[in-house]
Amino acid sequence: MAASTSKNVIFAALAGNSAIAITKLAAALFTGSAAMMSEAIHSAVDTGNQIILLIGLKRAARPSTPSHPFGHGLQLYFYTFVVAVLIFGVGAVISIVHGIERIRAPEAIESPWVNYLVLSLAVLFEGASWYVALRAFNRERAGRPFFSTVRSSKDPTVFTILFEDTAALAGLIVALIGVAASQWFGLPVLDGVASVVIGIILALTAGFLAYESQSLLTGEAADPDTREGIAAIARAEPGVVGLNDAKTMHFGPNEILVVLSLDFDDALTAAQVENTVARLEHRIRAAYPQAGRIYVEAQSAASHAAVRTAVLAGGGPGSLVSEVPDGQGGDVPVA
Template sequence: MAGHGSKTVILAALGGNALIAGTKFVAAAFTGSAAMMSEGIHSLVDTGNQILLLYGMRQAARPATAEHPFGYGLRLYFWAFVVAILIFGLGAGLSILHGIEKIRDPHPIQDAWVNYIVLALGIVFEGAVWMVAFKAFRAEKGDGGWIAAIRASKDPTIFTVLFEDSAALLGLVTALIGIALAQTLEMPILDGVASVIIGIILALTAAFLAYECQSLLTGEGVSAPVRASIRSIAAAGNGVERINESLTMHFGPNDVLVALSLDFSNTLPAAGVEDTVSAIERAIKAAHPDVTRVFVEAQSFEAHRRSLVEAAQG
């Protein structure tokens, strides 16, 4: 499941979004700003999303049962995917619809200074939450590039919050510019345009998050360096002549299944095979603490090849 750092990031985001969501709605009702209403919707959706992520983490922590022998870790990925759908359906959809309504029926913003105060506070709060998520993700990513780290990350909670808050900051700046232009140029239609742009930002964010989460949900393996390390450890086992197959799958950010098909020397006794299998399992888990299960199949290369051919034909 996700670690303590992930929970801290989510709680920080939950507190920040809950704090500002109500303020945005009050400001929107007071001033009649479509962009501010979109921002209120955005913060409300984000607050709900953090609750769902916390629920997903709790579900993922449940112990394995006979019905779910590999545990419930994949539920975290499911709820992260639901979060992406909610950002798209509620956040982006309602923001765009509200903006179109304002474009069709533009009306001046009343007491715009209220919006400026709320947006400034929003930038402060969202910025603080963004820094928490940014620091957590930077610690996780190591020395790799940002995009590569996001693609390689198996913990959707951190990068989901990071992208949510990035979208929130962009939305706040967009709302600020839209309201300022609408007031300065006396073109209230620009307030509606800002709302539509906020919706588009949310839609793009949701699309990226959905793509990453569905990949995790449908079964991602470990990174190439970890795969190479596992194969190297297996190949070094006493009596191992060939690695027929090496499969891995993440059942959670820190829950990896490894399945190996190994061709052992015909001269190695059964007890020797058992000792080698135990040694390989210990070595893999010691080198990679996220590996929680290692299954080793002893099979000749020819038998393994025949099984693959039969599986492809049948």
């Protein structure tokens, strides 16, 4: 997904959450509602998170340097992980603690109509932000199953905002129910219960986002279709008699590192091998523009197997399994 689309989604969420956070805080201080205070904390955290994501996008767009030869794209994944930590550490924990305090010492909500008004308006604003994020995500999804798209997505900004907004809408509904129930049944303790439930919703959201972002941060491969497509192009290139190994890794949503170990026809001259590599790189980039860096190693199948055997004997990283199958359909261990 284009960076401009991600920024549009973040700006929409930032505008909505900033206004909502201030309004909720004022209502919480006026009415004394624990659920409303939890919602104010939630919106304030979301506002800060969107600023952090914008910082991550800006830092990730910086060009490569001698100290970061592959660019700074991974920083986006780091800042997404920070967002998940903040949702849990600030939003979830404070909401749960505040709710438990209110359960232990319940207090009647003053002027509950203020909460109803603010929460209803918040649902409208949050719903608009959620809709913007959902449309952007659906364009990326292109008809694929929802959760499998989230798992395979390499752009964490859109699904982070989408899940934040989904959690926010769920929290608003819980807050409305908590305020209404505490007033209807005359049980102020239910307001504290709602605050705890909001905190649990935030904790679950944070856990999911942390799991997804850490996978990207620690070096996630391209999707299976891309990996298989690159391998097929390499095998089909004239002058290549075998694909020993193929590796990919995302350095950002739209940048992939490709590393190939190829067995070339022994009859080729050095110049012909160079021309073959140039053609291969051109074909891969034409089919997969996100393949920003492509490295090709010329290595015979026998040499590759010998290195692989030596690594396996040493118990090193060769015990891992390659991303793409070899010419006979078996998995090739990493050399």
